[in-house]
Amino acid sequence: MGHCCSKSSAVAVANNNNSNNNHDPSTSTAAVHHSKHAPSPAAGDARNTPSHSFTASPFPSPLPAGVAPSPARTPGRKFRWPLPPPSPAKPIMAALRRRMEPKKPPIPEENHQAVEEEEEEGGERGLDKSFGYGKNFGAKFELGKEVGRGHFGHTCSAKGKKGELKGQPVAVKIISKAKMTTAIAIEDVRREVKILKALSGHKNLVKFYDAFEDANNVYIVMELCEGGELLDKILSRGGRYTEEDAKVIIVQILSVVAYCHLQGVVHRDLKPENFLFATREDDAPMRVIDFGLSDFIRPDQRLNDIVGSAYYVAPEVLHRSYSVEADMWSIGVITYILLCGSRPFWARTESGIFRSVLRADPNFDGAPWPTVSPEAKDFVKRLLNKDHRKRMTAVQALTHPWLRDERRAVPLDFVIYKLVKSYVRATPFRRAAMKALSKAITEDELYYLRAQFTLLEPKHGYVSLDNFRTALMKYSTDAMKESRVHDIINMMEPLSHKKLDFEEFCVAAISTYHLEALEGWEKIASTAFEYFEREGNRVISVEELAQEMNLGPTSYSLLKDWIRTSDRKLSFLGYTKFLHGVTIRTSNTRHR
Incomplete structure (x- = not known):
C-alpha cells in the first residue's frame, strides 16, 4: 500500500494519481529474515537504497561488461501517453514525493483561519481512524523482536498468549495511525485487511489470523514464514535456477495468482521479495504476501493508478489502463530472472527503467538462453507480450506445455466467462467467423478448453447458464462479492435460452488475441479462412460490415479494403481484421 518499497529491492513506481496508499508495503513481510547479503561491488546493496530511488540490478549479467541485459531495440512505433509529460518517470516520481507529505486541502477564500487551524492539527481533523477491530491485542499476543521496517510501520514476530494461537509464533504488521494522514490511507489499510x-485459505497465500487496533496502531496478525524471501534464494544460488527448479516456483506463483484473479483481486506488486518460504526446509511451500497494493476489480473494469515495483511493472500500468493481466507480466519478469539470473528490463535511471519496459525487447540471445528449452522461452515470451490482450492468463500458463502436468488439477479461469459472454451476444456472422477459427486451434489450446469445460460439469454433454453460475458459486468468497464477480452471470443472460456442447463451447471460449500470440498464428488463420470460405463467408456490404463491428460511416474507407471486389465477400485480410475487431476506448476506468 502506498508507494512501493522493500528492504530488499529497488523501489517502486508510485501512483501518478496520488490516489493510493500512505503506509509502507514492505512492513507486511510476514517472516523473519535471518540472512543478509553483503553488498556487491557490481550491483550495490539494494537493501540500503532510499525509498524514493531506483537501483541497478543485483543479479549478475551473463553478458560482457558494459552490455545491458535488455538492449533498447525500439519497435517501429511511438507510444502515445494518455497524459503529459511523455516520460513516465517525472509524474511517477512527483506523485511519490507528494505521497511522502500529508495531503493539504484547498483553501477556501472565505475561511482562511479555519484552514490554518486544521493545518496546525496536521490536516487530520475529521478523519475517522476507528476500524472496528478488536482492542485486546496486548492481552492475546506478546510482541517479539522487530523483523522488518518501512516508512509507515514495521513488522514484528510475536507469540500467542491465549486462545487458538496460544504458544504459536506469528508475524504482526504494525501500522501507525499517526501516519494515516488521509482518508485514502485509512481506506487502504481497511482494504488490505479485507483482502x-x-x-x-489458499495453500500458497499467507495465512491471516486477525486484526486489532488501539489508539496508536493497527495490528495485522499473520502467519510467520521463517524460510526467507524468494529473492534470498535466487541470490544464494548465484541468480539462476534450473528449469525444473524454476517450474516448482512458477507453478506455486501461478496457482495462487489464478485464485486471486478468479476472486476479482489483482495483486499489483508481484516480485521475488513478496514470496516467502513457509519454513527453512528445501522443499518448503511458498506464500505470497503484501496485499498492501492489491485491489478489487470488477468484470470489464480497468484501473488507472500507477503502482508496483519498477522492474516488474507492466507497460499498460504506465499507460494507466490495466487489469489482472499486469500481474501476468510481473510473473513473466520473475520467470525470466529465475531462468537466466538477470532482469529483462534494466537501466541505471528511473526514466530508463520505464523506457525499457515500454520499448525494449528482452534479450533471449545471450547466455544461457541458447541452452534453455524452446518451451520455456515461449512461456516467458507469452507473458512478456507488451499487448496485454495477448498475454496468457494464470490458468493458461499452468496448462502451457512447459508446465503441463496431467496429475495437477486445472483451476477455473474467469476469462472463459468473459469470452462466452461476448460470444452469446455476437451476431450470426461473427459466430460463423469464430466457428471457422475454432476448427484450426492447436491441441495445446484444446487441452486447456477441455479442462475448463470439465470444470463446468456438463450434463449430458452440454453446459448452460446454470453450469456457469454453479461453477462460480463453488469458489465464491467475500472477495468475489466485493469485486462483484457474479455480475458477469447477468451479462451472460442470453445463454439462459440455449446450451453449448463442447464444440460450440470451443467456439465461444477462444480468443483471437491469445491465438495471435502463437508462433503458428499464420497457419491457424489460413486454415480457419479456408473453412470460413466453405461454410461462413457471404456477400457483405461496407455498411453492413461497419454495423457488425459497431463502427460509423467514418470507417467505410478502411473497411472497403477488407471486401473482395470480385464477389463482395471478406478477403483473408478482412477475415483476420474482422476477428481481431477494432478497439474502442471506453471510460470504464476507475479513477482513484
Missing part, C-alpha cells in the same frame, strides 16, 4: 481475510 487478506477474504482470500485466506
